[in-house]
Amino acid sequence: MKDITYAAPRTLAETTALLNDKGDRARILAGGTDVIVQVREGRRDIDALVDIKRVPEVNELSYDPAKGLVIGAAVPCCLIYENVVIAKAYPGLIDAVSLIGGIQIQSRASLGGNLCNASPAADAIPVLIALEGVCDIAGPKGIRSVPVEQFCTGPGKNQLQRGEILVRLRFPSKKAASGAAYLRFIPRNEMDIAVVGVGVAIQLNAAKAKCLAARIALAAVAPTPLLVADAGAALVGTTLDETAITKAANLAQAAAKPISDMRGDAEYRKHLVGVLVRRALAIAIERAKQ
């Protein structure tokens, strides 16, 4: 790796000051599973790594049925799926965090890193969007909040301005009769990059017969992860019968604008969107009915 400096500030104020001072010559280090490889391979030219793991706010992990779920940006995947309360309330989120890399990666990889790295194929982002996640961002001018679906602006690019850090992700409390799921397609069983990823979340009425709300988000089919609002809307008010699900799957396919590459051509990816939307919805419905 080229010569760099390493800093491990202990407060948010110190971190934003340091980031503001160095601008794009500095890069945050959370779990390092993206950034260390990128710097080592010369894909990111920087002078400084700023390790945020000693800042208390980015390590918060809490669930309060009244207030909702808070996940600090640097909390590793393993702590999320090992938390039985969170695993029970948000199984769709657990789908995603337990398939990122292998065990060694999950010991380190964070949701903040997955989101800030802004890969179009990032596995956590669709379900963060489906679950109505909000990003809290701290910077020289204070704190601002952005819905996850607006956070990524292009491959490897995000909303963050000079001096800013993603502090945490917040999610609404688990709603009654709700369920979510994330599915990806990869040619292997583990350790691969999604050809397509689909995150869905739905809520049923008290009788568990009708759909009250639905969100469908896609990965690896556009320059950024996509919220397909009309696909979700097509399910609302229906009994989630075959006609409604086909309509949602078709709308999701229409929104997908994939490229063709070594992992799959555009037509194949579009086909997969339809298949995975149906399968993910089936899992989410099952979970909502439990």
Next chain:
Amino acid sequence: MSKKLHITCTINGNATEFLCEPRNSLLEALRDELKMTGAKEGCNNGNCGSCNVILDGRLVNSCLVMAAEVEGRSLTTIEGVANKESLHPIQKCFLEGAALQCGICTPGFIMATKALLEKNPHPTEHEARHFLAGNLCRCTGYDKIIRAVLESAECAGKK
């Protein structure tokens, strides 16, 4: 060049100090500075697991940890697995089951197996294969490794 950093941590139960450059990975510090060459560099990008160590109870790829990050923390490396007199049961099972050929992947597989059995003392074959998905072996075809892992779980159970 950036100023060298002075790092204090615990390695295999021993208080340890070392100097590193800010750009060094933990793997580089272990191998080049501390001369602990048990952890291997296979891919240097997180895919092969041959550099595995256990950091504060968690299995990590030491090629994806900066050396400076381990300040104040505790790690176990392959060098700390056997005791002075005898090999660890996992090591014995790997040897007896011929679960290695060139051996480059072996320290990583043994660290991963240790982490697996600490979490799940009686894994099924499926669970063992899933847990070890982050470790690659170019020689054995995995079957003997998986058998040695399941065998070591059984040995530990008998004791």
